[in-house]
Amino acid sequence: DIQMTQSPPSLSASLGDKVTITCQASQNINKYIAWYQQKPGKAPRQLIRYTSTLVSGTPSRFSGSGSGRDYSFSISNVESEDIASYYCLQYDNLPWTFGGGTKLELK
Amino acid sequence: QVQLKESGPGLVQPSQTLSLTCTVSGLSLTSNSVSWIRQPPGKGLEWMGVIWSNGGTDYNSAIKSRLSISRDTSKSQVFLKMNSLQTEDTAMYFCARNSGHFDYWGQGVMVTVSS
Numbered sequence: 001d002i003q004m005t006q007s008p009p010s011l012s013a014s015l016g017d018k019v020t021i022t023c024q025a026s027q028n029i030n031k032y033i034a035w036y037q038q039k040p041g042k043a044p045r046q047l048i049r050y051t052s053t054l055v056s057g058t059p060s061r062f063s064g065s066g067s068g069r070d071y072s073f074s075i076s077n078v079e080s081e082d083i084a085s086y087y088c089l090q091y092d093n094l095p096w097t098f099g100g101g102t103k104l105e106l107k
Numbered sequence: 108q109v110q111l112k113e114s115g116p117g118l119v120q121p122s123q124t125l126s127l128t129c130t131v132s133g134l135s136l137t138s139n140s141v142s143w144i145r146q147p148p149g150k151g152l153e154w155m156g157v158i159w160s161n162g163g164t165d166y167n168s169a170i171k172s173r174l175s176i177s178r179d180t181s182k183s184q185v186f187l188k189m190n191s192l193q194t195e196d197t198a199m200y201f202c203a204r205n206s207g208h209f210d211y212w213g214q215g216v217m218v219t220v221s222s
Contacts, residue, residue, distance in 0.1 A: 001168075032207065032208075034208040034209075036209075042214075043201055043203075043212035043213065043214055043215055044152065044201075044209075044212060045212075046208065046209065046210050049207075049208050049210075055210070087151065087152055089152075089208060089209070091207045091208045094165055095154055095165075095167045095168065096142075096154045097154065098151055098152040098153070098154070099151075100151050101151045101152075
């Protein structure tokens with residue numbers, strides 16, 4: 001199974017900050033990584049697929065990059081509505097696996 | 108538009124079998140795949156298994172021996188059955204459309220395993 005090591009587990013930011021979350025896969029995942037936002041009591045919402053493709057409706061302040069085993073997800077100009085948990089997902093190989101999550105809080 | 112909705116019992120006794128239903132609309136199960144994903148309280152997401160558009164299935168090896176996913180295409184429903192439930196199976200259970208990644212999700216159903 002491919003392990004996705006996501007860091008940091010938690011992040012504290014001020015409104016307007018830029019934050020970055022990373023996911024490292026245990027092997028090359030050929031850019032097949034997606035990023036999700038989850039708010040308490042809600043289902044995850046897909047933001048990005050295939051490393052850097054924004055899903056329809058995703059604000060442009062979200063971005064993704066990476067290749068091989070190393071990937072990152074950024075939010076520029078954090079807004080209050082961005083306070084949530086974020087997860088990466090590798091979908092290169094079965095079983096599909098998620099990172100452990102990052103909880104973004106307001107400083 | 109695409110919608111998925113999970114339903115099932117909120118409480119299951121230990122060692123019993125969990126049965127959940129995912130009812131979809133706005134998509135055909137004969138041309139779309141659906142996965143089940145679960146999330147224990149306060150923890151991360153775990154992919155459980157998928158039923159492909161051709162009716163084939165794949166499961167997470169960690170729970171494969173206990174899990175079965177099936178469907179009724181005429182009713183646009185996907186079913187999850189998992190036996191020998193333990194307290195560690197307490198979680199929110201989601202179904203999601205599989206496009207490689209998971210683009211549409213149901214709201215989830217909370218299942219508590221307790222006597």
